[in-house]
Every structure is written in structure tokens, then in C-alpha cells.
Amino acid sequence: MLRDKDRFLNILLISPSILAVFIFVYVFIGWSVRVSLSKWKGLNPDYTWNGIQNYLELFADPRFHVDIRNTLIFTGVFVFGSIFLGFILAVMLDQGLKGEGFFRSLFLFPMAISYIVTGVVWRWLMNPATGSRTSGLNLLFTNLGLDSLVNAWHTTPTWGIAAIALAAIWQMSGYTMVLYLAGLRAIPQELKEAAQIDGASRLQIYRYIMIPLLSPVTLSALIILGHMSLKVFDLIIAIAGKQLPLDVPAIYMWQITFDGLFYGKGAAIGILLLISVAVLIIPYIRHTLKTEAQQ
Amino acid sequence: MNKKLFALLSILVIASMSLAACGGGAATEAPVAAPAATEAPAAAEASVASMGGAVEVFSWWTGGGEAAGLEAMQGVFAAANPDIEFINAAVAGGAGTNARAVLATRLQAGDPPDSWQGHAGQELIGTYVAGGQIEPLNDLYEAEGWLAVMPETLIPLISQDGNIFSVPVNIHRANVLWYNPAVLEANGVEVPASMEEWFAAMDTLKAAGVIPLALGEQWTKLHLFETVLLGTLGADAYNGLWDGSTDWGSPEVKTALENYAKVLTYANSDSASLSWQDAAQLVVNGDAAFNVMGDWAEGYFRELGKAPKTDYGWAATPGSNGVFQFLSDSFVLAVGAPDPEAATAWLTIAGSKEGQEAFNPIKGSICARTDCDKALFGEYLQSAMDDWSSNVVVGSLTHGVVANDSWKTEIDTALGLFLANNAVDGFQSALVAACASSGPCK
Amino acid sequence: MKVKLRLGDSWLYIPLIAMAIFYLLPMYVIIITGFKGFEEIDLKTMWDLPKGIAFDNYIEAFSKLSPSLWNSFAMVIPASLISSALGSLNGYVLAKWKFRGADAIFPFILFGMFIPYQSIMIPLVQFMRGAGISGLPGLALAHVIYGIPITTLTFRNYYASLPQELLEAAKMDGADMLGVYRLILLPISLPSFVVVLIWQFTSAWNDFLFAVILTGNKDWPITVALNNMAGSQIISWNVQMAGSLLAALPTLLVYIFLGRYFLRGLLAGSLKG
Incomplete structure (x- = not known):
């Protein structure tokens, strides 16, 4: 039971955040919804009612179809890759090896560097030229005799966006590692020791004790990585500029809003992104909350 | 727990507690306003008019020859207008992509810079003239005699209904x-x-x-x-x-x-x-x-x-x-410019022979004016100047x-x-x- | 409470070093390009070492970035500390002191993470102008508020995984809500604070979009200065790469400093205590 004093204190503690989020998120989203239902095109606001016309146009727009496909591929590769790599790295670093701090900072460092240059470096690394102009990773592979790894990277039709996800994994897996490392460090050593006494192998300990205990961390990682992949923008621009095969909703939204001045349509893209997030995330969170309540 | 750890913790505790205290007032800004206030001096409003005024010029010339050229033109401006502060609000981004988004946002929020860069032609007319955001400059053109020194073919492209809306600084082919x-x-x-x-x-x-x-x-x-x-x-x-x-x-x-x-x-x-x-x-x-x-x-x-x-x-x-x-980079006068006189002084320099001769050789473009000194330019640009004065002129789409x-x-x-x-x-x-x-x- | 290195684990260095090479490859290119002259930058020779070690690019980049350095610190430090503190309190309440409707509040806050910032630039600028908040305080405020969802998420999920018995013991001793937080949770939240501070510091430090729309040229943080080193047409990648490394150094130092607090056994210690 909550004591009376604490009953109000908890609401008091959280209310500034709720108010701030209400204004800066929900009021602004409300404005954006209104714009998405308007005919606004050009520099000056125009709230003339347009119904769901902007949405209908997007559903029929082949460019938007490419965007959805690219987002799905990017999200799949990026989220899975970062979680997998981050978890493996965290487990390796959790073994108490010498030089842990060095490796940890090294794996985290890519996150600190601005997208403008990491994008360009990846563009150079993933240069698909062949013959005498071969460069970047392809040149490296050729010189190491790994010719089978040579590929067209982000210029591969349809799956090119997965190469961009590789660059994003390079940049963000260090953070996933840190998330898991903090989670691993919070698991009481006694649990592990008890399992070891019961004769569990290290693999079993991770499989049956650590991974289940880390599921809240995995949830955090999924959501953080997921929100990044929906918004990915700067990295793609830096690697490939604005081009259709690697287009994503955030780029389309930027281009149609600020280059093309179709504010109504741009807002509609933003709202569709939000709706898709809501559809994906909310049931998952409700499920998590229910599971927690049962425990 | 070592000392540093304890210090870090204390900071966090204090921050958290003060927040909890602020929460009652529901003042969302309070948490930030407090720590920021001590650091605010650096952020003092730049556009506060000093004695001779200030002109905020928005462009996407931030790097390389463009930035150096702008600086040279700024030097010409400072020599002619020592009392006016020149605020260089250049924002980078591939051919002005970021800059244009920032500008559009500022204009919609009612916070225009005094003058900004735009590609001469429909980009300006279709966007800013259509939006009623820029002033006609016919008086300035007449006072400075620019109609006589700018190519005839250029003027219709930067005009709408007989009004000229921008001052072109350079020409690229x-x-x-x-x-x-x-x-x-x-x-x-x-x-x-x-x-x-x-x-x-x-x-x-x-x-x-x-x-x-x-x-x-x-x-x-x-x-x-x-x-x-x-x-x-x-x-x-x-x-x-x-x-x-x-x-x-x-x-x-x-x-x-x-x-x-x-x-x-x-x-x-x-x-x-x-x-x-x-x-x-x-x-x-x-x-x-x-x-x-x-x-x-x-x-x-x-x-x-x-x-x-x-x-x-x-x-x-x-x-x-x-x-x-x-294609041409040109500068405009904002409707509701905070300091229209200073802005006009800037546009006067941007359209002047001296200003364009300072800017263009460094930027690697030719003058929009036809009376610039050829000797200032390299071999290619000299050939471009010849073509500019003799060829049929059409505009770029990109x-x-x-x-x-x-x-x-x-x-x-x-x-x-x-x-x-x-x-x-x-x-x-x-x-x-x-x-x-x-x-x-x- | 350092766990003793078992000899049998030495083989782990093989995959670790292999991974380190993967992480270092792009870094290698950034570093050597930072030492190259403009005419040396060519796709064909991207792996080649520079002709000489000259610090010209770094000096040029530093002279362009240094005026903005202080602006970045003045904005990033309060922004990351405050949003982390708020996230910790929110997470504490949402995980351990649930009130009626608390389970709806969590997704309500979390949803804010997904808002595409490009689409709310206009109301954001209008709001800040209307509220009379300009420059760095406004930028810090934006980072605090848009940081709340992610910090709350991290802390809530961390606190939710802690056993309830931990709190009950303290409550038995008569500690109130804030007492439990201060005495029990705060000490063992350190790894989470590290995780959240790393995120907030990095994203506020590297943010370009909010910075460029909410601040003027006198109070631009370092990312705007970094972006501005590139022209709209010709870009000197050598100077740009040197500048990016310089701009990333404070963040790296934060990683190294905060990394020391990934201590093992904090929780175990408090359980025993």
C-alpha cells in the first residue's frame, strides 16, 4: 500500500515530464495531423481542408512503396545485427578480461563521430567499381584473396539498403553492447555461482538465466534501435545522396517538405510513420506490462 | 564507493531533488532555465541593433572558395559601412538543402533574416515572391544604375510583373x-x-x-x-x-x-x-x-x-x-526585415562592381555584371565571360x-x-x- | 570486486581483436585522410598512407571549431544531466510506485521517441519564440524534453528487473519513497546512468537539426560549425575528417570516463548491506 504522502509524490515527480511530453510531442503531433489534412503547398501556411487526399496520394505513390520496402529491410538488418553483435560483444567483455576498458571505448567510439564523415567513409569503403578502379573494401578483399566477398554494396538492386544498415550497425552496435553490459553487470553474481554449483555450463547459464533476465534490456534496445531505423536520414544522405533505390520515408518527407514545399504531404508521411510505430509498439508494450504484472 | 563516484552521485541527487521541487509548479521550463541562465551570456541576442544597425545575411556559403569570397565581399561592405555589424548566418548543406529548410522554418515562424541567398529565377519567384516574403528592388536598381550593367536576358528571370526581386552576385554555367x-x-x-x-x-x-x-x-x-x-x-x-x-x-x-x-x-x-x-x-x-x-x-x-x-x-x-x-546566386530583401536600411546597404555592395570583383574570382564564378575586370579571372572564366555576353541565355532546371x-x-x-x-x-x-x-x- | 581472469578465456582475444579490426577500418581511413593534402584524396588511394605527417588540417579545423566548443558544453552538460535525472525519477515511479493509470503513462511518454523531428520543426520554433526562450537554453530544453522518452525507457526497464524485496527491506526500516530511491536505487543505478548519459551526451553533442533551427550564429554548437566547414559545392574531405575527429574527442573522453563506472558487484554489495 502506498502511504498518503507518497501517493501524491509519485504523481508530482512525473508530472513535469508528462506535461512537457504532452506539449512537445502530442500538441505538435496534433498540429502535424492538421497540416496533413490540408492543402498546404508553398511557403505560407494554408489550412484549407483536404480530407485524406494526401494519404491517398501516398498510398498510390510508387516512391512511397519503395520507401516502405527499404525501411523494412533496413530495420530488420539493423536491429537484428546490432542486437546480435552488441550482445556478443557484451558477453565477451563481461568475462573480466584485461583491456576491457580499451575494447569498450573502441567499440563505442564510432557512435561519437558525426554522420557526415562516417557516411562518406562508408561510401568510399563500399565503392562498387570494378577492374582497375576497384577500391575500398572490395580492393581489400581482392588483395586478401577473398574474392567471393566482393560485391556491389549499396548499389545492389533492392537489397542495397542492407549495406547502409551495415554502416549503421558499425556505428550503433557499441551502444547496444553498453546497454547489455550494464544489464549483465546488474545480475547478481550469486545467481551465476548457484547455477555453476548445480553443474550448469556457461552456455546454459546464458541461455537459461542471463538472457531471460536481460529481456527488459532487449526491449529497450529494440525500441531504441527501432526508432533510429525509422528516422534514418543523415547516414543515407551522406553515403548515397538522395536517390530512389535507397530512399526512405524520412528522406522523402524532408525532400517533399523543404525542397518541394508540399507541407501537407510531408506531414502525412510523418503521421503514417507514427501510426505504424503505434501499431507495432503498443501491443508489445502492453504484453510486456502484463507479463511483468503477473510476476 | 570512491570519492569521484560519490561526487557524481551527489550531483545527480541534487539535480533530481531540485527537479522534484520544481515539479509542483509544473513549470516545464524551470529545470532548464536555471542551469542555462548561468551560461546564457554567450547566447546573448546577436541581432540587437547597435548604433549603426546590423544586417543578418543568410546563405549556404560556408566552406572553401564560397566562404572566402563571401568574406572578401564582407570586407568591401565593412569598408563602406563601418557602423553596420555584418552577421554571417551561413548554414551548410548540399547545395543549400539544410539552409533552405532552416530558412523556410524561420520565415514561417516570423523570424526572417534581413537578406538571404537564393538561386535567381523560379526558385525565388515561385517560393518567396509567391509567399509574399521579399520586397521588390526596382528603386535600388534605378539608384545604382544596375539595369545598364546587368545582362538584359537576366532581368526577366528575376522579375515578376515588372518588379525585380533580387540582386544576382555571380553566374555559373x-x-x-x-x-x-x-x-x-x-x-x-x-x-x-x-x-x-x-x-x-x-x-x-x-x-x-x-x-x-x-x-x-x-x-x-x-x-x-x-x-x-x-x-x-x-x-x-x-x-x-x-x-x-x-x-x-x-x-x-x-x-x-x-x-x-x-x-x-x-x-x-x-x-x-x-x-x-x-x-x-x-x-x-x-x-x-x-x-x-x-x-x-x-x-x-x-x-x-x-x-x-x-x-x-x-x-x-x-x-x-x-x-x-x-544559374546565379542572388540576394533578396526580406519583407519585415529587422533592419531594412542595413539590408539595403548590403544589397548595394552585393550588386556593386567592387563587391562582385571581390567575390567572384575567389568563388570561381563570373560576375553577374558585365563590366567586371577580365584580368582578375583565369583562363576558363574569361572564356565564360565572353560566352555570357555573346550567347543565347537559358536557365538551369537543377x-x-x-x-x-x-x-x-x-x-x-x-x-x-x-x-x-x-x-x-x-x-x-x-x-x-x-x-x-x-x-x-x- | 574484479573477477579473476581465467586462463581458459584467453582465446576470447581472437574474436575481440577481429571485431576491433572491423571497428577500426573506417576509423583508419578517417585518421589518415585527416593528414592528407586536398590533391591526395582519391578513391584509388584511400588505403594509402599520407605523403607526410602534417597537422595543417587539424589546425585549420580546430580554428573553425573552437569558437563553438564552449556553446556545446554549455548546452550538452545540463541537457544530458537533467534528462537523465528526470528519466531516472520517471522510471522509478513507473516501475515501482505505480499509480492508477501508470501503465498508460509509460507508452504515452515512450511514443514521443518516434516523432520525426523534421515534421515538428515549425511548431517547435514557434513555441520557443512564443515562450521567449532563445538560443542555447532553448536548445538544451529541446534536448531535455525529447530525451525524456529514451531515458525513462532505459531506467524503467532497468528498475523493473530489480527484485521488489530490495525495496521492501528499506521500507521496513521506515524509508519513504524518496528515501528508498536515494538509499537503495540510486547507488545501484550507476550503470544505467552511464548508459543514459552516454546516449544523451552523444545525441545532444552530435545533433544538427535542432541546433541549426533553435540557435543563431553566435551560439551555434560544434556540429553546426562542423557542417559549415563543408561548402555547398567543393568539400575538402581531409579537413572535414580532421574536424570530425576533433569534434568527437570530448564524447570519447566522456565514454572513457563513464566507462569506469561499469563496476561489477554494486548490486551484490547493496543486497548484502
């Missing part, structure tokens, strides 16, 4: 074919003057194992597209595309699109992963024979330490001899002269789809639709 003289010579190829000659030359080069045409990311393909349109249709029909007198659905336009599709087959396979710099470099390195790019490429070649005529040569793009496809922003974005989207599916008919019908939805076609 878009329809330039850059080539590697040694590569052409080694393969016995002449500089092509028509599309047919160009195709023949590129066939020879391709057979010899040279990349015929160096190409970069999507916007460079839009740039190539506009020069192929011009080269196939000729100046009059090209101009007609933008005022509605040339039908986008016509067989002539279809021929142009087919030419474009054919030109693309000669390009390097890795174009999607190259910037315009990478693509231009292929030509001076001898990997590729041709590159179509605006004449800022010349500034790049020179920075690479290459020599004109020996390391790189230039010509009008095939089929566009005697035509100058231009760089904002002939089509408004919405129309250009639609054309760019259609081009993106075409690059993915190579369907000429679909491309043409998308172009017809774009002209109807955002251009003059009905």
Missing part, C-alpha cells in the same frame, strides 16, 4: 562538357558538337576500354538530364518547356528522353556511389573521357593542381553550342532558374523512378503530370 584532352587524343576522338557525334565518340571510347562518361549521384543525373534536353530540343523549345509552349508529351521530348537513356548507358557503373567531385576526378585522372557538370568543377580541378587545356578541356555540352545555360521548387521536386522524383525502371514512356507521362500539377501546363 551549367552546360559544360569537361573532357580529358589526352584521353580523347589517344583514342582519336574529337570534341563532339552534337548528340550524334557524342554517341559516336563514346562508342569508340567504350570499345577502347575507357569510361566514356563519368557520372555521380542522382542530382548530377538531373543536371545531365537538363543539358540533354537542351542539346536535343535547342534553346527555343527548351525554354518552351518551362512556359508551357513546348508540350512535354511531344515526340521531340520523347527523342530527348531516349537520348538521355542512351547517354546513361555510357556512364560508369558505380555512379550511384560517387559524389560530383569523385566523378569529375575520374576525368582529370584519365579514367574517364567526359563529365557534364557546372563550371564550379573548374575551381575543383584547379584545387587539385590541374592545368586548364592540358589536364582538362571544356566545351558546351553536345547540341548546345552558342547557348549559355546559367539549380532553380526555370522551375519552381515543387515542380523541380516532382521532376526529380520522376527521374528517380526512371533510373530504377528505365521506362521512357512512364518517365514522359510523369513529366507531363508534373508540369500539370506544379508547372504552367493545364
